[in-house]
Amino acid sequence: MILGRKMVVAQLWEYMVPGQAKPPRRVLCSQEESFTITLPNGKTKRRSAQQRALYLVGLLNQAVADYKKELAEKPKQSCPNISEAFNGWLDQIAATRSAATARTYRRTREKYLAINGDHPLADYSHLQATRFLGSLAEMGLAPRSINKEATQLQAFLSWCFAAGLVLVPARPVPKLRITQREAKVYSLEQALAIDALLVQAVEASRADSDYRQRLALSHLRAWRLLRFTGFRASEVVTLKLSAIRLADGYILLQDNLEMGMEVKGRVEARVPIAQGLLDFLTKDLAARSVGENYYLDRGNGRPLYSSADALSKALLPYKRAAGVDPRIKVLHGLRGGVATWLSQAGAELSTVQKILRHKDLSTTRQYVNADMLDTQAALDKLPKDKI
Structure with a gap:
C-alpha cells in the first residue's frame, strides 16, 4: 500500500x-x-x-x-492503438495525480497524435520518437520543453510495458543536451531589502485588524526561515511548532501527511538553527498565542497557507517592490541564494549540499550562481612565492 x-x-x-x-x-x-x-x-x-x-x-x-x-x-483483445493506450494511461494519471499534471500529459498525447497519427501500439518504434521530438523543435519549442515532452512520452511507454500492453519495453526516448545556465538567485542585498520591507509591513499593520497583523507577521516569519535555512517552500508551509527544538538547536523536518507533504528522500532531517534565526525564533515563539500549531498558523491551530504557491503569491508584491529581477522565482530563488551566499562565504560545495539536503552534488552545483562569486578573492588565497 x-x-x-x-x-x-x-x-x-x-x-x-x-x-x-x-x-x-x-x-x-x-x-x-x-x-x-x-x-x-x-x-x-x-x-x-x-x-x-x-x-x-x-x-x-x-x-x-x-x-x-x-x-x-476482460475479453481477450489484440494490441490496442496508441490513442487507446494513451487514454488508459491518462485515466490512471487523473485518478492518482493532480489536475495540472493530468492536463500536461494530455497535451503530450495531443502533440504526439498530431505528429505521428494514430497507429497500433505494437508498431511504435524509435523512429516515431525521433520524428516527434524533431517536429517539436521545428515548432519552436525550447530544448527544456522538448526534453519535458520526451520524459512524459517515456513515462507513457514504461506504463504500457508495466500494464502488459506490450511484451518488450521500448527503447529510451532520446533527449537533447542542454548547456547549464547560471541559476537566477537573490543577492544578499536584495534579500535584506525584502526583509526590511517585510519589517515595515509588520510595523504598519499594528493599526489594522488582528488578521492583517497575523498576515504581515507570517510573511516575515516565512522569509526569515527561508533566508536562514534554504528550506523548500513546502517545508515552511507545513512546519509545525513542535518541530522547532530551540533547546537542542535544530529544526526537525518530518512528513506531514495531513497536508500531503513528504520530506524529500523520505528521510527525517535535523537542520541546525543559525544564530540569527535563533534570536528571531526565541522572541517569536515566546509571543505565540495558545492553541497555535503551525509555524505559519491562522491562530486556531490550522495552517495559514495550503500550498507553497499560495505563500509565493503572498510574498510576490514585496519582491516587486524591491525591484528584483522578475526571472528570479519568489521562494526558490531564495534557496539558490542561500547556496550562493554560503559559497561566497567560503563554504565547501559538499557542505552546501548537506545544508540543502541534496542527494547529488551536481544538483547543488546548479543552485550556485558562479557569476556572483568573488574569483579575485579566491585567487588571492593561492600560496605566494618567497623571493
Whole structure:
C-alpha cells in the first residue's frame, strides 16, 4: 500500500504478471478520507489509528475482489492503438495525480497524435520518437520543453510495458543536451531589502485588524526561515511548532501527511538553527498565542497557507517592490541564494549540499550562481612565492 501526498493506492503484488515492471495499482481513497469519518449529522470525526487500519483493509479487500472480477470479465483483445493506450494511461494519471499534471500529459498525447497519427501500439518504434521530438523543435519549442515532452512520452511507454500492453519495453526516448545556465538567485542585498520591507509591513499593520497583523507577521516569519535555512517552500508551509527544538538547536523536518507533504528522500532531517534565526525564533515563539500549531498558523491551530504557491503569491508584491529581477522565482530563488551566499562565504560545495539536503552534488552545483562569486578573492588565497 502506498501513502501518496493526496491518495492511498494499493499495489496488488499477487496479480503481477511476469515481465511487468510494476504490479497493478488501484486507488483506495483520498488521504483526507482515510483520516476522517463523516457522521450522520454531516460533521466529521478523526479516525483512530486502529479504525483507519481497519478501514483501509476493508477497501483493499474490495479492490482485490473488483480486480478479480475485471480479470474474469476482460475479453481477450489484440494490441490496442496508441490513442487507446494513451487514454488508459491518462485515466490512471487523473485518478492518482493532480489536475495540472493530468492536463500536461494530455497535451503530450495531443502533440504526439498530431505528429505521428494514430497507429497500433505494437508498431511504435524509435523512429516515431525521433520524428516527434524533431517536429517539436521545428515548432519552436525550447530544448527544456522538448526534453519535458520526451520524459512524459517515456513515462507513457514504461506504463504500457508495466500494464502488459506490450511484451518488450521500448527503447529510451532520446533527449537533447542542454548547456547549464547560471541559476537566477537573490543577492544578499536584495534579500535584506525584502526583509526590511517585510519589517515595515509588520510595523504598519499594528493599526489594522488582528488578521492583517497575523498576515504581515507570517510573511516575515516565512522569509526569515527561508533566508536562514534554504528550506523548500513546502517545508515552511507545513512546519509545525513542535518541530522547532530551540533547546537542542535544530529544526526537525518530518512528513506531514495531513497536508500531503513528504520530506524529500523520505528521510527525517535535523537542520541546525543559525544564530540569527535563533534570536528571531526565541522572541517569536515566546509571543505565540495558545492553541497555535503551525509555524505559519491562522491562530486556531490550522495552517495559514495550503500550498507553497499560495505563500509565493503572498510574498510576490514585496519582491516587486524591491525591484528584483522578475526571472528570479519568489521562494526558490531564495534557496539558490542561500547556496550562493554560503559559497561566497567560503563554504565547501559538499557542505552546501548537506545544508540543502541534496542527494547529488551536481544538483547543488546548479543552485550556485558562479557569476556572483568573488574569483579575485579566491585567487588571492593561492600560496605566494618567497623571493
